[in-house]
Every structure is written in structure tokens, then in C-alpha cells.
Amino acid sequence: MILRMVQQNNGSDDDAKDLFQEAMIILYEKVQQGDFDLYSKLKTFLYAVCRRLWLKKLQGNTWVGLSDHIQETLPLEDTMEEHEKRDEQFRIMQRSMGNLGEPCKTLLADYYLHKRSMQDIAEKFGYTNAENAKNQKYKCLMRLKKLFFDQYNDTK
Numbered sequence: 276m277i278l279r280m281v282q283q284n285n286g287s288d289d290d291a292k293d294l295f296q297e298a299m300i301i302l303y304e305k306v307q308q309g310d311f312d313l314y315s316k317l318k319t320f321l322y323a324v325c326r327r328l329w330l331k332k333l334q335g336n337t338w339v340g341l342s343d344h345i346q347e348t349l350p351l352e353d354t355m356e357e358h359e360k361r362d363e364q365f366r367i368m369q370r371s372m373g374n375l376g377e378p379c380k381t382l383l384a385d386y387y388l389h390k391r392s393m394q395d396i397a398e399k400f401g402y403t404n405a406e407n408a409k410n411q412k413y414k415c416l417m418r419l420k421k422l423f424f425d426q427y428n429d430t431k
Contacts, residue, residue, distance in 0.1 A: 276322060277291050277321070277322060280325070281329060294325050294329055298325045299321075371419055372384075375419055379415035379419070382408075382415055385399070393406075393412070396408045
């Protein structure tokens with residue numbers, strides 16, 4: 276998990292290994308002090324330490340814009356369980372998109388991922404106007420929402 280976080284934020288495998296080693300040293304030093312109380316899972320603690328160390332490293336390397344982005348995507352208050360839950364939600368969404376079928380899959384991807392206008396989408400799919408394309412997008416979105424929540428509720 277630490278490796279993935281570092282790699283997704285312009286780091287290498289070696290950076291992740293160094294980061295993990297630093298976190299282990301911090302853990303060791305805290306335990307040696309004698310007043311260390313662990314109120315979470317060990318992996319949650321280590322992940323949080325690594326994330327904070329990585330943010331500091333990025334800020335020190337004048338990648339401030341990137342570190343601001345990381346802080347938006349990885350809030351420091353989040354626990355490991357929350358990140359795992361979010362990852363599972365992304366996997367469910369990916370499966371839902373796969374089950375959505377055409378033309379909905381392409382229509383939603385064109386609008387949300389490729390930022391195409393409704394007029395462009397109307398022309399591409401042969402709708403009479405942008406309003407009809409917008410209505411179809413809404414119907415597709417509702418189908419995707421249903422697929423997502425059907426799978427999401429099954430995992431609970």
C-alpha cells in the first residue's frame with residue numbers, strides 16, 4: 276500500500292523502501308521511549324507515518340503543487356480502513372461500468388472523462404439535439420447508479 280501511494284505520487288520503488296524504513300525507525304524510537312500507546316492497527320499507524328513523511332519530502336523538493344494534490348486525495352485524517360473502503364468502491368464502480376453496456380458506457384466516458392460537450396455527444400451518437408443527448412446521459416447515469424448500489428449493497 277505504501278509502495279502504491281509513493282508510485283502514484285512520482286516516487287520510485289526505492290523511495291517507498293526508504294520511506295518504510297524511516298517509518299520503522301520512528302516506530303522503534305516511539306516504543307523505546309516507553310510512553311507509546313497504539314490506538315489503531317499497526318499497518319494504519321505505519322501508513323499514516325509514511326504518508327506524512329512522503330508529504331514532507333515532496334514539499335522539501337519544491338513539488339509543492341504536487342503535495343497539495345496529494346493532500347486533497349489522501350487526507351491525513353483518513354485511516355487505512357477508509358482508504359481500503361474507497362478502493363473497494365472504485366473496484367465496484369469499475370465493474371459497474373463494465374456491466375453497463377453500450378452506448379451508455381461510451382456516452383458517460385465521453386462526457387465525464389473526455390469532457391466532451393453534449394452537442395459533440397449528440398452528433399457522435401446521432402441524437403437530434405444536445406437536449407436528447409443530455410436526457411440519455413441521465414438515463415445512463417441512473418442505470419450505472421443502480422448497478423453500482425446493487426453490487427455495493429451485496430458486499431455489505
